[in-house]
Amino acid sequence: MAVTAWNAADVAKRVIEKKDVFVLDVRNEDAFADWKIESDSFTYKNVPYFDLLDGVEELVPELPKDKEILVVCAKVGSSQMVAEMLADEGLDVAYLEGGMKAWSEHLEPVKIGDLPGGELYQFVRLGKGCLSYMAISNGEAAIIDATRMTETFTSFAEEKNVTIKHVFDTHLHADHISGGREIAEKTGASYWLPPADAEEVVFDYEKLTDGTSVAIGETTIGINALYSPGHTIGSTSFVIDNRFLLSGDILFIDSIGRPDLAGKAEDWVGDLRETLYTRYRSLAEDLIVLPAHFMIMDEVQDDGSVQEKLGVLFKENHGLNIENEEAFRSLVTENLPPQPNSHQEIRQTNMGRLNPDDEKKREMEIGPNRCAVKA
Incomplete structure (x- = not known):
C-alpha cells in the first residue's frame, strides 16, 4: 500500500x-x-x-x-x-x-480583521503555542512578537507587497527565540523593546515605553503601547486601531501569565494583578484580546485564530475573577508549571549574549509552551 x-x-x-x-x-x-x-x-x-x-x-x-x-x-x-x-x-x-x-516551527497565517488601508494577521504556531502578528496599512507593516522563523514574515510581507517598517517585542521572551531583531536588521525596520526588560541586551533598539504611539501607513492606524508588567517587569501591551488588544504574555484566553521566568514570582505577582485588575479594567470591553500564546487547543477557534473580547474574559477567565488578593497571590505562586526548556539560555539569546546556531536554537525550543498559570 x-x-x-x-x-x-x-x-x-x-x-x-x-x-x-x-x-x-x-x-x-x-x-x-x-x-x-x-x-x-x-x-x-x-x-x-x-x-x-x-x-x-x-x-x-x-x-x-x-x-x-x-x-x-x-x-x-x-x-x-x-x-x-x-x-x-x-x-x-x-x-x-x-x-x-x-511541527514546532510551522506558522499558520490567519486573517484577524481589516484595518484602515490594510489588514491584521495572526501567525499561529500550533506546535509551540506561540502567536505573532503583522499589522498592514497602505503599503507598510509592523510585526509584533515574531518567532525565529523570520523568512515566514518577510516572505508574507513580500507576498502582500508591503514594507516592514517596525518590529516589536512585547517583552524579553524566555520560552522561544525572538526573530524581531533579525527581521529589523534584514529590512532596515526599527526594532522596539521595553527598556526595563533590556538592561542586559548588547544591541541598539528603540525604547518602547508607556504611551509610545507608532503610526503605520501614513498615520492611518496607530499602535499604542500600554505598560503592563507582571509576566516580566517590562511587559508591554498594544492597542491597535482602538479595536485590538495585543496582550503579550500577560493575559491569555483561558489563563493568565506567569511571573517567574526571570526568578521574580513573589516580586512581580503584585504587578501582574495591577495590570489585570486595574490597567486592563480601564480599557474598553469590546477590545479583541490577541495574546502572544495559547495553552490548549480549546482556545483555537474554528478559523484557526485565537481571540476573544476583553469583556468576555472578564466574565469567564478565572484568573480575572479572584477578588481576594492573597488568594490571587497563592494561585499564581503555587500553581506554576515547569519552566520552559532552556529558558535561561533563550533569554540570553534574546539579549544578544548567546549566538547559537540554527540546530541549537531548535533544540532549545523543543517542548510545550509553559508561559501561563491555570487554576
Missing part, C-alpha cells in the same frame, strides 16, 4: 479543520508524554521506535481501518521507516516530514 509524506502545513490544516486522524508516535514515552501534536479530533498511540525494530505485525491489528494514520517521530527517519513497514503490511499511512521539529 501507499506511503505519503505530510508536511507541517498538511497537519495544521487537519488540526484546524478537526479531521479525524490517528497518530502513531514512535518517540520515547517521556518525549511523547511531555509534548505531542495537539488536537481534540486526533487519537494517539505511542509505541517507541525501538520496540518496532523486529517488525510491526503485532501492531497492525491495533490500528484503525477507517482513519488516516500519521506516523510521527522527532526528526523524520524513524517515522518514515515505520510507515514503510506498515505499508508493507497493507496499510495506507503517512509520515510527518521533518518530524516534531518541523
